[in-house]
Amino acid sequence: MSGAVEAFHFLRPWWLLALPAVALLWWWLRPRRAGAAEALADSIAPHLAAALRTGAGRRRRIHPLDLVMVTGLLLGLAAAGPTWSRLPDPLVADTAPLVVALKVTDSMLADDLAPSRLDRARFKILDLIEARAGARTALVAYAGSAHRVAPLTEDPNILRPLLEGLKPQVMPQAGDNPAAAVDLAAEILGDEAGAVLLVLDDVDPSAVPALEDPPVPVLILLAAPDGTGLPQLSGLPVIPLAHDGRDITRIERQLRAAQAAALRDDDRLQWNDRAWWLAWPVALLTLLWFRRGWTMRWRMALLAGLLAPLLGPGQARADGLADWFWTPDQQGQRAETSRDFARAATLYADPYRKAYAMTRAGQYEEAIDILDKLDTPDAAFLQGLAEIRFRRYRPAVRSFETALERRPGWAEAERNLEVAKAIVEYVETTQEQSDTGEDRGIGADDTVFDNETQKGAETQVEQPSEGEAGMPTAEQWMQSIDTDMGDFLKSRFRFDLSESGS
Template sequence: MSDLLLAMSVFHFLRPLWLLLVPVIVGLWWLTRRRRSGRNTLSQGIAPHLQAAMEVGRNQAHRIRPIDGVALTLLLLAAAAAGPTWSRQPNPLVAQSAPVAVVLKVTKSMDAIDIAPSRLERGKQKIRDFLDLRAGGRSGLVAYAGSAHVVVPMTEDASIILPYLEGLSPDVMPKEGADFAQALSRAQALIEDEGGGALLLVADGLDPADVSAVETAPMPVAVLSMLPEGTRDRGLDALGNRVIAVQPDGSDIRRLDRTLNASYRQSLLENSDDPWLDRGPLLAWPAALLLLLWFRRGWTMHWGAAVFALMLVAPGQARADGLADWFWTPDQQGQRAYDRKDYTRASELFGDPLWRGWAMYRAGRYAEAVQVLDRVDTAQAAMIQGLSNIRNRAYRDGVRSFETALTRDPDYPGAAENLEIAKQIVAYVEAAQEAQDTQDQTELRADDVTYDNEENKGQELQVDLPQEDAAVGLQSAEQWMNSVDTETGDFLKSRFLLEATQAAAEGEQ
């Protein structure tokens, strides 16, 4: 479903009673036009052709008149007051782009070179383009052949996925075959942990027996076909419009992104927890343009001029912060800055404390975000406070914030899980502090270690070590990452083999 069809399917009015003004406005307009056009100024004793030459404006009866502009303006204002809407207000804690689990088929058939440089390498290129297009969106990677494996769990950082994507080849897969059902199960588990999302399958074929699994999957599924033009596959053909053929340009990736996001947004619209977004203010723009007609010479109505004058002299709050304040509210300006990912600027513009706190959190101003969100008494605000405290290493405050979120809404998504993780962090920190009294401190290799130890277990300790000691016998972070990048295939081969062995052992028990 396209974005347009999706919007049309959920379009409605928040305050439909205002639409009762529509027949009243149309009726007044019709009566005024009828009275104007029905005037007969012909007089007896004057020839019709002479009377027509003497009259002014007789031939303008069917042209646009001031009453037409007034009626149209009033209709727009009535529609705006009715509150048209076709989307919900964005939830700052929910990504507006779909979390996507990318499933890549890694079999010997994908090594075919009928698509240059090969089906597998072109598929990797398309996945990289897809991740670049979805910058900031949460993505995960699953690879499958005779067995399926989660290569990288869901993450917002595409750079984490890329080195592992490069290391995938049929040689690293421990078992030959094409077990898509197992891959679907792995991907579904990733998406369920995200609370919803979509699946992208990159493959050169699908077993017809797996078609029903795709069609009944609980998440939207799109397929990027890695087959050359003219090559057919029974399984892919059976999926119909779910399949998009690989293209030399980026049109296939853009289409996939639109398809998956539209399906995801449809599921977000079904979430009754988020309020609908009032789109009525959008109709103020065409109404304002119609008001410009009143500056046209001869375009006047006595009562219309009075209404327009009242609009101009209506008292309001004076602002002189810039031209943008004439057209957008502070929250609208903040939203524009937020959409540009200028979170610092957004935090300065937002008037709504919830959005301002969320923008501060995204900008890394965690302590300020906690203070601002103290003004909001909702589970959502407490959740953001908890995340801010954890990022700010105030772990016990994070525990309290997550507990507050659960108090306000026991079913708030993710609050219970985050509370458990925060408690584990606090327990670990306190255990580490207790161990400081008995363990040899020379084994620590941090430059500056500071713990959130509110219970004062053990001694408060800050360790400063010279840089040269920390480097003895250890690779630098850059060296370690480089070694991982160059040996990713070997690492994946060992990991996949271990996972497949463990799965087989569990199946025999």
């Protein structure tokens, strides 16, 4: 909350100059009954004036003009554009990226939380990943040392077998070093506005000083019996593990707050205009004008009618009821927040955000047509993503190269360019092998077709379905892999430790 107060400002502050004018007009037009009563007493006999002043004690304190002028003040504030947060980057997931750092020690095997603290932590992490559908989550395991288990991914199926393989026996060093897990999480997040969730049952007092000023926002999910706290970590948000989803709700709320705080310093993002919030008190005030006896002279009504359009935002339209309160981009953002991307694409006026909504709605070809007319690095980057999903891999390579030309050194574009090139190489190599028969063992007497002259050309190849010759089923492929994930993690963690020189 303190960060939002510090970031509060007005996008169009010159509209604030209208507020003193409205206040002065209010003071000039407001009725003054006391002066009228004194003038009446000077004009007629005192006993007659007293009779005419019957009911003066029940003087009306609020006049219709007061509502008009308060409405004018609110409209002036709305036209000034109050804001305290930025619009989220459409290329970033709906929630902040999260690195889950799980403590894997002997203490986590205690069964005071059935079946054990470690098992309950695993279940809760899986619930959290499913609740964060569409957001990226990475996994880190730590004891005396911290190790990367899985990179940032949106697929919970990748994390599930890795979580099951985490046991104290696979950790190469005993101990309790959450600071190392936080440092590794900060390395995984890089420049992204994310956070780290420490899932633990206790903290070694010697590790507390290293957690007092973490490089990234830190949350703690306490996998311990009810009543157990961590008073030594009073400066960090500690969320006790719950039987229902209350802990997940609190974690998501903290993540949104952490992401909003990080986005305030990103000058590439637009500020979120909150003018529409003031539409609700204005609507409530106008309802009071229908109260019996609340009338206004026609000249005041005419003045209010002329004043309201001048103080209202200039971008408003009257195509429908929603257009009275929200701009097209604000309506599109509301639809996007509700994950109704198809409707958001029809509402957005900004071409870049419209193309992003089309991409999320699966309208890749339409999005590519819009993005191809834009000349920003973000547009080229999004066009590359849309072309990959539309299975146009070579154009995707060109789009990512264009993004790097417009913004040299862009790490995300460089990574996606490597991925797109790898996909092109894989597809062309697969097509060559399919045409020459190398992958099927075609003999010399069989007829084959050479595709060397058309390497790189866009062709359509019908992919064999699972179970056909040369294509193992998913079950067969899984059975061919060593299913003991613990042994794999143990050897991998030992290798990481030897590489770090610890």
